[in-house]
Amino acid sequence: MKDLTVIVPVHEYNEEISKLLDRAVESFVATDTDKDTELLFIGPKSVITTLKDKYKGNNRTFVENDKCDFCNQINIAVDKCRKYFSILEFDDIYTPNWFKNVKEYFEEDDSISVYLPLTEIVKFGKEDEPIGYVNEAALATSFSEKLGYLDLESLLSYMNFNTTGAIFKTSDFVEVGKLKTPIKLSFWYEFLLRAVRNDKKVYVIPKVGYIHTLDRVNSLTETYNKTMKPEEAEFWIELAQKDYLFKKTRDISHYIYEE
Numbered sequence: 335m336k337d338l339t340v341i342v343p344v345h346e347y348n349e350e351i352s353k354l355l356d357r358a359v360e361s362f363v364a365t366d367t368d369k370d371t372e373l374l375f376i377g378p379k380s381v382i383t384t385l386k387d388k389y390k391g392n393n394r395t396f397v398e399n400d401k402c403d404f405c406n407q408i409n410i411a412v413d414k415c416r417k418y419f420s421i422l423e424f425d426d427i428y429t430p431n432w433f434k435n436v437k438e439y440f441e442e443d444d445s446i447s448v449y450l451p452l453t454e455i456v457k458f459g460k461e462d463e464p465i466g467y468v469n470e471a472a473l474a475t476s477f478s479e480k481l482g483y484l485d486l487e488s489l490l491s492y493m494n495f496n497t498t499g500a501i502f503k504t505s506d507f508v509e510v511g512k513l514k515t516p517i518k519l520s521f522w523y524e525f526l527l528r529a530v531r532n533d534k535k536v537y538v539i540p541k542v543g544y545i546h547t548l549d550r551v552n553s554l555t556e557t558y559n560k561t562m563k564p565e566e567a568e569f570w571i572e573l574a575q576k577d578y579l580f581k582k583t584r585d586i587s588h589y590i591y592e593e
Contacts, residue, residue: 335366336371338371338419339373339374339415339416341376341421345381357427358422365429365433365434366433369393372393372395373389374397377398378399405514406515408512412504413508421497421500426547428499428545429451429542431543445535446503447536450497450500450539452538455468455548469496471495472538482537483536490575514583514589517574518591524577565593
């Protein structure tokens, strides 16, 4: 899709990541049937130098950024994106028809800010054994006021949504303030709350579009599971349920967890 940029954040590079990244890029190529979607890699200079040689080609962009936390990577990359963007984690993959399915919705309604896919969850190393799905809650008739859409009331009661693989309208993402970099664990949850509070439409397309991997060693989620106590996790969730009222990041004192 000519109006779409896919962001691939790569904070480090080794043999294992190389194999995973190859698989992720192959899934992008398979779903990008029009062959005009931009693929944007962002990471530290040492990584980007390698990726430039490996993945050079048409519609390829490489951005150096030494702030390698996830939120900073995305916020910097978004400034260089087309009308829409998506995020492909290097240990995840798109399904072959995801872009085709989204394109059909583009043609019907230009007012939606975020298109979420049904996302299949797999355990790292066991990609043929799905353990469930996320984002499906919005397709239940009792979840929100309008079937398929997220709203504030439903999000304040339920937070289990996966946003990588989704298609975001770039201007709306920027308008509501991007991701808040001081927030750990719940930064996507806070963003979704903030988006719907600011009248941005978030819709779940009832088609599987993305396969998300859990429990890879050194992944962000695995790191949180190993290092974050339940009390701290609860702090970040409660913070998200308050901080969404503010478009901009507040004073850093609001984002410090004290035991």
